Amino acid sequence: MLEARSLCKSFGPIQAVKDLSFSLEKGTVLGFLGPNGAGKSTTMRMLTGYLTPTRGTALIQGHDVQSDALAARQCLGYLPEGAPLYAEMTVRQFLTFIARMRNIPAAEIPERLGETLERLSLTEVACQTIETLSKGFRRRVGIAQALIHDPCVLILDEPTDGLDPNQKRDVRRLIQSMLDDKLIIVSTHILEEVPALCNRVMIIANGQLQADDTPQGLLETSRYYQAVTLQVDDSQAAASALSDLPEAARIELKHHELTVFPREGAELLPLVTKLAEQYQWKVHNLRLEAGRLDDVFRRVTTGLEA
Amino acid sequence: MSAVVTIIRRELLAYFTTPIAFVFLVVFLVLAAAFTFYLGGFYERGIADLQPFFQFHPWLYLFLVPALSMRLWAEERHSGTLELLLTLPLSPWQAVLGKFVAAWLFLGLALLLTLPIWLTVNYLGDADNGRIFSSYLGSWLLAGSLLAIGSCMSALSRNQVIAFVLTLVASFALMLTGLPMILNIFRGWFSQFWIDGIARLSLISHFGGFQRGVIAWYEIVYFILMILFWLYATVVVLKTRRVG
């Protein structure tokens, strides 16, 4: 459905994207992660045909984004970074403009417009000029213009950036509701939204693909995966007792919390609870770690452990 | 084609939903009137023609057209909407043409709003309406050429002030090449052949024929080519930016 073939992009001496290849099928929500300046926006701009790759190309529904640009763009919806909009237009005028540009037949435009406004809860502000809207509404207008023609590939560059937590959740829900038969690419550097939103994750750093997995798969590469964290009254005593466990690879004390890391494949939770009962520790908190994305992200993008 | 029409409609809407249209039209009409009646001596001459009106058009356009054209691309680039526009299914040519035509139609409207002065000369005396028509046509073509230059300059920068100044300088240069004063400077270095060539490029000298009431097809072709050249340059600039 979408295929990137060794995409490269240089700006003078800066190599923003280095030899990126991947292929994505419909039903995928790809979380495109990376620190600021990693090359996420540059990659998306090449996929949408806004930037010409220095080398390589991309295919959308079999259409080359360069040699067959108009056909490729017709199956694409795109929200550029920062959700730029024509501020002097009303929401209705703006979306009508986009609908016409997207070659939606004139007779269908009112109906399509109504549906889209409804879906994004924009009906009440339809006649307001965009510059008078709050940030959350503006972002929704940006998403509305990306999906008014019901594209099969949706590319959203940091759709939740700069929104408050409620607005972020609204945008996430919206993206989830659209999944059915689309391919959605969402770039973000907000890790918390990834497991809830995506079924595939790519992490890029310095323009190179560093990891490509499911969110669960990535969590499993975290060193916190299957670790046990507990909070007890006498951390020192507990730490020494835990370190005697042959299954424990390592013990860390941070913010009055002990974290026990397992050796390869070991199951720590039953052992730790047994010890706690045996020594009668006053346990305030005990949990099995699912893995931490920020830890994986840091390791993958900087090569350092969290 | 429908993409171009959609762009034109959006652009015209943008002029009229912002103060641009109002401010521009008022300033244009006031300045045109001031030039005609004070500097041109419209009444004092005692001739029922629009010569005093049209002779100042190049100077009026020199400042007003860059003010209109500076926003064309610089504003889109600055606000980021350029990315939105150029990732819609349309070619850069269609975008450039749509924005240009909208601005040119708008200038045409400004010219149409000066028609009362045409009614005035017809009321005052026996005016040569053929000549007036050809002057209007020439004036509009001249405005279009300056607009096309402005389109290209606006694509060069995200800063509207820079776009304004660049357009002013480029327009000034292309207008003045026809004045004897400027040609005399070149006379020392170039043969008559080149002097004629330089003079022939001048926007003002091509406007001159129209003012005398002559509509020559090659003059129209000159302006159209001038416009197409600068629009093509705009497309090239936009494509170059895309390459990074």
Ligand SMILES: Nc1ncnc2c1ncn2[C@@H]1O[C@H](COP(=O)(O)OP(=O)(O)O)[C@@H](O)[C@H]1O
């Ligand atoms: N138009 C440009 N000119 C020069 N350098 C650029 C341009 N666009 C992006 N870059 C550089 O390319 C790198 C990647 O940028 P970008 O793709 O915006 O990163 P991200 O979206 O992941 O934060 C950065 O180092 C940035 O400075």
Ligand SMILES: [Mg+2]
């Ligand atoms: Mg970015």
